Every structure is written in structure tokens, then in C-alpha cells.
Amino acid sequence: MTSELQRERLAYKRSRSRRSTLVALLSTAVFAVAVGVTVSRAPGWPRVRQSFFNVEIAWRSLPAVLEGLWLNLRVLAVCGALILVLALVVATLRTLRGPVWFPLRVLATAYVDLFRGLPLIILLYLIGFGLPALRLTGVPNDFVVLGGAALVLAYTAYVAEVFRAGIESVHPSQVAAARSLGLGPRKTLRLVVLPQAVRRVMPALLNDFVALQKDCGLISVLGAVDAVRAAQIEHARAFNFTPYVVAGLLFVLLAVPTARFADALARRARRRQGGR
């Protein structure tokens, strides 16, 4: 049963929210018009429009760019899954306690230090052109596979650090409580520490996921044609930058679902913690 007063309160709240929506709409419109006028009145605008926003060239380059994007997505799916699993393993190795694990800890630390510091392009060259040049039997010689391996090596190091931060942020009392309930060290890690850790670092993980989305294209230095490379090819044909804009927009569209997913997760976390 809502009281008269509460109904009034709700009505007032609704009217305020309607008003704020209207103000937001108006200010956005004013801003857009101001930007539009400034840009279109600029002396170089006709040439910029011709070079960057050429509808005809955009339409012509779309199929090639989309085909390239399909490669990006396949690489992203496979590498993303591998990175998650491997990074969790590396992070766990780095947080193992006890002297017996010392060599593993050192190895994991050395790996993270090396591959986090190495620029990705250099790593791609080393793995993509260096490894097959050794002519070892059994080493794959497909540039997509080799490029993917380099991406996995680099990003596993990043993501392992994110996981480690999560693991170390779980309060020691949680471990103590789990152990006092009779859980062994492995079960404690699996059932108590990791779930909390992963939940905590979700935003950082999604951030790395978006970065990976864009970096997948770097395998093009090894010869594969991804979305950006396809755009580059079209760009060189006509000396026109529009295909890059097309590829850029597609990448932004790709990143949007990830961002919304991250927001939804954050909202759920807030609800769980009793906020609003």
C-alpha cells in the first residue's frame, strides 16, 4: 500500500528524470551541431571528407575488410580461450607457497617478466620468421598459427599478472577459514580463493580482452590478411583512408558488447554487495 506522500514523491522523481533526459538531449544536440559546423566549415573539410569518409570507397572495401575481420574473430576466439587457461596456471604457480615450489615460481616469474616486457611486434617476428627458419621438423609453418602462438605467449603474461593480483587480494582470513573447515590447500584455492579472485579482476580481464581484440590484427606482419591489413590494401589502391575508418568502426562495434557485458557484471557485483 503506497501512501499519498510516497505517490507524490514518485511522481516528482519521474518528472525530474524526464527533465534531466530532456536537458541531456538538448545539450547533446547543441554539442553535435557545434562540432558539425566547426568541422564542415574548416577549409580542408572537402578533402578530408573525400579522403576519410568516401561512401563509394567504403562500400567497395567492406567485403574485403569483413573477410579480414572474420580472421580476427577466429584468432581471438582460439587465443582468448588458450590465454585464460594458461594465465590461470601461471598465476597459480606464482602464488604457490612453500620452498619445494621455488623453481616453478622462479620459472613463472621469469616468463612473465620476459614476455610482458618484450614488444609484441618483435615477439611476432622472432616466432613467425625465426622459429620456422630453424627448419625443425614438427614446427608448424602456418603464419596464422605462429602469430597466434606469439599472441598467446604475450597475453598470457599480462593476464597471469591480473589473476595474480586477484588471488593476492583475497583476504588471508578467507584461506584461514577454509582451512579451519578442513579444506586442503588445493580445494581452498579452487573453491574459495579463485572464485573471489576472478570475480574481482573481471573488469581488468575484459579490458585485456578488448586489447587482444585489436592486437589480433598484428599477426598481419607475418603475411595474414586481417581487417586492418585488408583496409591497408584498399587504401593503397586509391590513396584513400576511408577503408581504415570502415575497419575502425567495425572494431568499435566489436568492443561495444564487451563493454556492456562488463557494465552488467559490475552492476551485479554492486547488487550482491547490497549497494544499488
Added chain:
Amino acid sequence: MRAPGLILAVTAAVLAVACAPADQTAPPTNQVDGVTCTKDKLPTLTPGKITFGTDQPVYEPWFVDDDPANGKGFESAIAYALAEELGYAKTDVVWTRVPFNAAIQPGKKTYDMDLNEFSITEERRQAVDFSAPYYDVDQAVITLKSSKAASVKTLAELKQVKIGAQVGTTSFDAAERLQPEQDVAVYNTNDDGKAALRAGQIDALVVDLPTAFYITSAELEDGLIIGQVPAGDGKPEQFGVVLDKGSPLTACVSTAVENLRADGTLGRIEQEWLSSAGTAPELK
């Protein structure tokens, strides 16, 4: 509309050559498209100086030792010949390094003209100005003696091997036109293409003919030219100097190129730097 300008330029060139005394040093005040092509009148970036752009690194046989200012290499020699033809001394020539993308962006340019093996196409004319062509180029395909592509003799056989090319080049377009069975692998530079060739990731690399001769003679120990690949639409492909779209210098530079062609300078420079570029068998 470039055609009237070109006709004017060519006419002016022919006239200039026809009426020129044999031992003239500076060209007479020749007006092209209302611009006087003399050092004191040319609206260059820095008055009295002429600024050439080119990428970094640059490769033989076009430039030598990645130093465009030494006058060595085909395009460096062309640049200095053009400067001289326009009345600039060697000391008036300034070089600036301009990456490919920066060379063709629509904004203000950092160079007066750019020489970088730019092939002239109608489509590209919408974004930049080209001078008259200074070199007719052929595309060729190279491989290693140890590669399975070494035995290729026909275009049909060439289609069956894995082909690579440098991104954004007409070599890549030529590779695509072959319609090979496997996708053409694309590399940032011919250096990467060579690395992929050595690593066995591709069987053959498409490059322009002078580059093909250079790579197979000086860079790859067991390099081999398979042969020339046919041009796009039966027309020879040509290199031109790139200038800003609508640049006031274009007509003067085109006239200078035509003058150099008429007096044999272009041929001489080509002989000097690209003479090794004989001919490779034309693949059928």
C-alpha cells in the same frame, strides 16, 4: 582536368627542346600553367630550396646506403637531375623522410615532391598529383633455387605455389591478378617477404623488376628470377613523382621530367643505375 595542362606541358617541353641552344645551363623563363618555373618564382615550401620526400628505409637500386642525399641510386639521381633542370643547385636540395601514409594524406605536406617508386594510377590521382612518368616498370617474381617454385615455367604453374608481396604496392596487385590458388601473403616490406621466403612460408615473391635483379644478385645467395608477370591492362606501369593535390609545382615538374627525357638524361640515369635490369623471360 589534367589533360589541357599535360598537353601544354608537353608542347612547352617540345618547344623548349626545339628552341634550346645546345649548351644552355638554366632554362629560359618557361611559363607553364601560369607558373614560372624558375628558382626565384617557384612557390616551394622554403623559398630558394627544394624539398624532396622519401620513405625510410629506402632500398637499392633506387637509393644507395639508405641515404637519398648522396645522389646515388636511380631515384636519388633523378631527384638531383630534376632539381638542376628547375634551376636549383645541389646545395638547394633538402631531403625529408616521409612514411608512405604521411606522403599521401590529404593535409599539408612536408615535402615539395616525393620520389618513392609511386606507380601512377587514375584512382590515385584523386588524392595526389603525379608528375609525368619517369620510369616504365615491369613486375617480376623471384624465388630460391631450393624452392619448389624454382622449376616454374608458366603462369599456370605459378598459380599453384604460395605467392607473397609487399602491401600497398602494384606488385601485390600483380600477384592478385595472377589469381593463385592460395591467398597472396602480404608483408609490410620486401625484407619481411624475403624472411618468409627463407622460412619457407611462401614459395615466390612478386617485386618490380629492378628490385628483383637487386635482391637475386646482391641479397639472396640462392635467389632466382622466375620471370616477368604480365601488366594489368596491357599498359606499361609507370612511376611518377608525387606532389600535393593541386600543387602549383606539378606542371613545372612534369615539364622538367619531359625535358630530361628529351635530352637523354633519363635514359642515361637508367643505364647507370638500372642497367643490370636487363629482361627476364615473360611468363605466359
